[in-house]
Amino acid sequence: MNQRNFVIVLVIIAALLAGWMFYTSQQAVQAEPIESISSKYWSSGHADAESEAFTHWNEDDPAEVPVFCAKCHSNSAFADFVGADGSEAGRVNAPGKINDPISCTACHSDAAHALDAVTFPSGNEITATGKNSVCMTCHSGLSAGTSVDTTVEGLDEDAPIEGSSLMGPHYYHAAAVHQGADAAVAYQYEGKTYVGAFKHANTVDSCTKCHDPHSLHTRDIPESDASLCSTCHSNVSGWADYRSVNMSNIDYDGDGTVEPVFDEIEGMKVILEEALNKYSQAVVGVGFGFDFDNYPYAFIDGNTDGEIDESEAIFPNQYNTFTPRMLKAAFNFMFVQKEPAAYVHNPDYVLQLLFDSIEDLGAQSGVTTAGLTRP
C-alpha cells in the first residue's frame, strides 16, 4: 500500500468511527421509549383538548382562535408562527383552529428545533436553545408593564380613570418571571434596579432541565427515587415539599417569622392588597379588593372591611376607577398571582416588584415598607 492509499484508508476508518460514535450517542439520547413519551404527553395539560385554553373560542362566530391569541392556543398556529408551515417565521398569518391542543408537531419540526430567540411582550429579545425557546414562546405573557405606561400617558398619577379595568400580563407567564429584568414584562419602576434571569444552580437553570417536556412535571432522576431537588434541598422528597424550600432565611414580609420564600411572597401580597385598598379609600373614596374565583378579579370593597364577600364579587361591582398608580401596582400583583410557581422561577424578582409597588402607594395608603426587606 502506498502512502496515498494508506491515508485514504485512515480517513475512511476515521469517518466510520465518527459515524459510529454519532450513532451510539443518538441512541443514548433516544433511550426513552416512544410509548413512555406518548403516555406522559397524553396525561399532560398540553394535550387537554377540553381545557378552557383550547375551547374558549368554541362559541364564537366564526369558531376560530383570533390571530392575536392563536400562537399559544392552537397547535396549527404555533407551527404557523415558527414558520413550519412554510409561511414567514415570527408571525401568525391565519386564525388558529379550536380544539387544537399543543401536540408533538408544535415542538418537533425543523423550524421549532431551530428556534433560538424569543421576543417578550416588552419587546426584549432573549436567545435560548431550541428546546427552551419553544416553552418560552408560549409562556412569555401577553402584555408587559410598559403597556400600562402607554395607557396612562399624560394622566395625573392619582387621578381616577372612569371605566378603567385591571391590567395584567395574562397566565402562566413562567418565562417572563424566570427571565426577570432580562425580559422586563412586569411593571418596573423608574430608578429601581431588578434582578435578571434566576440562575439557581447549573443542573436546574432552564425550563427543560427542571421540566420533563412531555409530562411537564419536574424531571425524574434516572434509576432513582430521589427528587431532582433533594440533592440540594434535603427537605424535599416530592411535589408537596417544593413550597417549603427556604434558602434565603429572610423575613421579607416583616411579620416577625422567617418562613419559606413561598410564604414570604404570599405575605407581601397581603400587604400590597391592603395598600391598594387603603390607597383607594384615601384617593378614590371607595374600597378595593381582589377575588380570584370571580372574573374580572378586582372589585369594590363596599363596606371597606378588607374582604370581598359573595355579594361584592359580582360583575356589576367590578372596580373601574383605577388611578395610574393603582394600575401599575395591580399589574404587578397580577404578575405574581397568575404565576403560582413564581417562588421557584424567580423569587427575588417578584419580591422586588411587590416591595416597590407597596412603596409607590405608601404616601397615600399609609402602608409603608418599614419592616419589609427588598432583596
Ligand code: HEC
Ligand atoms: C404568549 C402566549 C399566549 C397568548 C398570545 C395568549 N395566551 Fe391565553 N394563555 C396562555 C397560557 C400559557 C395559558 C395557560 C394558563 C392556564 O391554563 O391557566 C393561557 C390561558 C388562557 C385562558 C384560560 C384561563 C383559565 O383561567 O383557564 C384564556 C381564556 C385565554 N388564555 C385567553 C386568551 C386570549 C383571549 C388571548 C388573545 C387576546 C390569549 N389568551 C393569548 C398563553 C397565551
Ligand code: HEC
Ligand atoms: C411542549 C413541547 C413538546 C411536545 C408537545 C413534545 N415534545 Fe418531545 N421533546 C421536547 C423537548 C424539549 C425534547 C428534548 C428533551 C431533552 O432535552 O431531554 C423532546 C425530546 C423528544 C424525543 C427524544 C427523546 C428524549 O427523551 O430526549 C422524542 C423521541 C420525542 N420528544 C417525541 C415526542 C412525541 C412522540 C411527542 C408527542 C406525543 C412529543 N415529543 C411532544 C418537547 C416536546
Ligand code: HEC
Ligand atoms: C404552543 C404553546 C405552548 C408551548 C410551545 C408550550 N406550552 Fe406549556 N402550556 C401552554 C398552554 C396553553 C397551557 C395550558 C394548558 C391547559 O390549560 O390545559 C400550558 C401549560 C403548561 C404547564 C402546566 C401544566 C398543567 O397541567 O397545568 C406547564 C408546567 C407547561 N405548560 C410547561 C411547558 C414547558 C416546559 C414547555 C416546553 C417544553 C411548554 N410548556 C411549551 C402552551 C404552551
Ligand code: HEC
Ligand atoms: C428550578 C426548576 C424549574 C425551572 C428552571 C423552571 N421551572 Fe417551571 N416549575 C417548576 C416547579 C417546581 C413548578 C411547580 C411549582 C408548584 O406547583 O408549586 C413549576 C411550574 C410551572 C408552570 C405551571 C405553573 C405556573 O406558575 O406557571 C409552568 C407553565 C412552568 N413551570 C413553565 C416553566 C418554563 C416555561 C420555564 C423556563 C422559562 C420553567 N418553568 C423553568 C420548576 C422549574
Ligand code: HEC
Ligand atoms: C444543584 C443544586 C440545586 C438543585 C438541584 C435545586 N436547587 Fe433550589 N436552590 C439552590 C440554591 C443554591 C439556591 C439559592 C440560590 C440563590 O439564592 O441564588 C436555591 C434556591 C431555591 C429556592 C428559593 C429559596 C429562597 O429562600 O429564596 C427555591 C424555592 C428552590 N430553590 C426550589 C427548588 C426546587 C423545587 C428544585 C427542584 C425542582 C430545586 N430547587 C433544585 C440549589 C438547588
